[in-house]
Amino acid sequence: MTPTEPAASTAQTTRAQRAALPLSAEVAQVLAEQHGVCVRPLAMRRIDTTTGRVDVVPVPCGSTREDQCRPCADKARRLRMAQCRDGWHLETEPVIERTKPAEEHTELMALRADLFTAYAECRAAGDQESCEQIADSVAELDNQLRTLGVRGRLTPLESPPKQVHRSTRRRQDAPNLPRRPVERRTVGRVFAGRYRPSTFLTLTLDSYGQVDSHGAAVDPQAYDYQRAARDAIHFPALIDRFWQNTRRCVGWDVQYFGTVEPQKRGAPHFHAAIRGAIPRAELRAIAAATYHQVWWPAHDDLIYGGDRVPVWDIRAKTFTDPGSGMPLPTWEEACAELTEPAHVVRFGTQIHVKGILGGTEEAGRHIGYLTKYLTKSIDQAAGLGDHATDAQRDHARHLHAALAATPCSPRCPVWLLYGVQPKGARHSTIPGRCKGKAHKAEHLGVGGRRVLVSRKWSNKSLDDHRAERGEFVRQLLERAGIRPAHGIKDGPYLWERTAPADPDVPPRPVLLLQAIAERQRWKAEYTAAQLATGDPPPGNRSAISDQAA
Numbered sequence: 001m002t003p004t005e006p007a008a009s010t011a012q013t014t015r016a017q018r019a020a021l022p023l024s025a026e027v028a029q030v031l032a033e034q035h036g037v038c039v040r041p042l043a044m045r046r047i048d049t050t051t052g053r054v055d056v057v058p059v060p061c062g063s064t065r066e067d068q069c070r071p072c073a074d075k076a077r078r079l080r081m082a083q084c085r086d087g088w089h090l091e092t093e094p095v096i097e098r099t100k101p102a103e104e105h106t107e108l109m110a111l112r113a114d115l116f117t118a119y120a121e122c123r124a125a126g127d128q129e130s131c132e133q134i135a136d137s138v139a140e141l142d143n144q145l146r147t148l149g150v151r152g153r154l155t156p157l158e159s160p161p162k163q164v165h166r167s168t169r170r171r172q173d174a175p176n177l178p179r180r181p182v183e184r185r186t187v188g189r190v191f192a193g194r195y196r197p198s199t200f201l202t203l204t205l206d207s208y209g210q211v212d213s214h215g216a217a218v219d220p221q222a223y224d225y226q227r228a229a230r231d232a233i234h235f236p237a238l239i240d241r242f243w244q245n246t247r248r249c250v251g252w253d254v255q256y257f258g259t260v261e262p263q264k265r266g267a268p269h270f271h272a273a274i275r276g277a278i279p280r281a282e283l284r285a286i287a288a289a290t291y292h293q294v295w296w297p298a299h300d301d302l303i304y305g306g307d308r309v310p311v312w313d314i315r316a317k318t319f320t321d322p323g324s325g326m327p328l329p330t331w332e333e334a335c336a337e338l339t340e341p342a343h344v345v346r347f348g349t350q351i352h353v354k355g356i357l358g359g360t361e362e363a364g365r366h367i368g369y370l371t372k373y374l375t376k377s378i379d380q381a382a383g384l385g386d387h388a389t390d391a392q393r394d395h396a397r398h399l400h401a402a403l404a405a406t407p408c409s410p411r412c413p414v415w416l417l418y419g420v421q422p423k424g425a426r427h428s429t430i431p432g433r434c435k436g437k438a439h440k441a442e443h444l445g446v447g448g449r450r451v452l453v454s455r456k457w458s459n460k461s462l463d464d465h466r467a468e469r470g471e472f473v474r475q476l477l478e479r480a481g482i483r484p485a486h487g488i489k490d491g492p493y494l495w496e497r498t499a500p501a502d503p504d505v506p507p508r509p510v511l512l513l514q515a516i517a518e519r520q521r522w523k524a525e526y527t528a529a530q531l532a533t534g535d536p537p538p539g540n541r542s543a544i545s546d547q548a549a
Helices: 015-019 024-034 070-088 103-125 128-147 225-233 235-250 280-289 331-336 361-370 390-404 413-418 462-480 508-533
Strands: 042-048 054-059 198-205 256-262 268-274 291-294 311-313 318-320 343-356 451-453 493-497
Touching: 024 070, 024 508, 054 508, 070 256, 070 361, 070 462, 103 128, 198 225, 198 235, 198 280, 225 235, 225 343, 225 390, 235 256, 235 268, 235 280, 235 291, 235 343, 256 361, 268 361, 280 343, 343 361, 462 508
Parallel strands: none
Antiparallel strands: 042 054, 042 493, 198 268, 198 343, 256 268, 256 451, 291 343, 311 318
16 A cells, blocks of 8 residues: 555454454553553542642552553662662761750650559559540650651550560571671771772572573472572561671671562572672671571471361360361460571572772663662563473472462461461461462562662652652753643642542543643653753752653
8 A cells, every 4th residue: 555545444444454453542551651651540539629629630550560560660660770879879978867856845755754654553553444544645645746756666555575585696507707886877988089989799599409591490309499488488587687797797887779689590689789898708708607597386397288277266266176176376385385496598609799889880780780670570580471481380380389388477377287376367367378478479489578778878768769850850940931731730639539430530541641641741841941951950969860751
């Protein structure tokens, strides 16, 4: 067909040809991805409290998975990149000194102390009615203190039961580490009067058996899937222990930005950007000396399974043995008899340490490597996608089977299969069925967060970084003299969720087109402001130009 010839009408095409034509919803979704608009927006009702105007507007879903929403996942990844860049090579301390308590703070705290003493006296006298009144007054005081900006844990009226503390003496099979006083600094040293390098670190777990080039077990019978499952579940606790040992060993408050990713074999490993330089020998020694002991009841062999599982006793409100009817020991009772840990997690011998200078191309490349797989699920990052081999899938199934029989927490219903009642057991608890992320096949035992950031990394949260992006754009538009069409004209606003049956909620394609049109206006205003100014915006902002998109 030449460009001058008219397109064939739908009536002149066959049914197969019409079935191959793109759908309007797919066209809208592709256009939304091209403009960086959320492809599955949420319809929210926005109420202007000043004018009373009510609009149903699309709100981004905020997903971090590209298989669910690529634009939102890419935006979240770029935000993490900005967060990593902002705190990696700082030269000044990012911590802001806390303000001194005001007189109003101390007055409320003194009143709380008096009520605390009065509660103890009423409790000793058995005056339950007065105790309830004092508890209500203390709750009101706590709300006032929180409103005034007081942070930290407030002492409860009822002291919680003391937990059983295990010995902190180091294991005899673990090397000792030097312990230095921790200085109150987070920035690294300066070398040669001008260089302040930082560190890139990779930690891995031990080997569980021989694997092929795709990460699948060569001999599944010889591969230790049970230890692999336990190490994956307790890997976050091992990482926390590593940072505790690092700070005690190097003698300053080490800050880090790290991501947990899977290897091809399915075992998690940890990439971290560390502010400041730490010698390779020290990091390797710390990793070799770091371990985590799991003081849980023994869970090596299943006691129940199949149709024979513990039964809930309605009268006693406890799980009992299906044969004898005897109640199962509680979690506290099972832990009270422990003499040795059920499992010990350690790092493997593969440790990668590299020094990085700030502002270099290498630093940007490592930031991209840190956040490379954040938009993918754990199994996708491990290579278990459409092109996975049969051996890889069999390896993943064996690992998932081991994870299904491994408790993930003291509240995990899997404990019932080992004859132990988990914490918080109820009549609705199903033995062996846990909804935790660690037991899902797509997570491969990684049940915690994918991104781990220390508190003093940049002294900013993700919301603070988002606010900086908005401030970056507002300053640029103000300098260019552009009043944005999407700016807040009235407000403030109230937000309400909508129901699918609400008559004023448009279908998703309409929401997509509305969001696309709004994004086109934003880009036009932003491009006009860039052309009008032609130089960087004012202010010390961590946001970069590509964050404004």
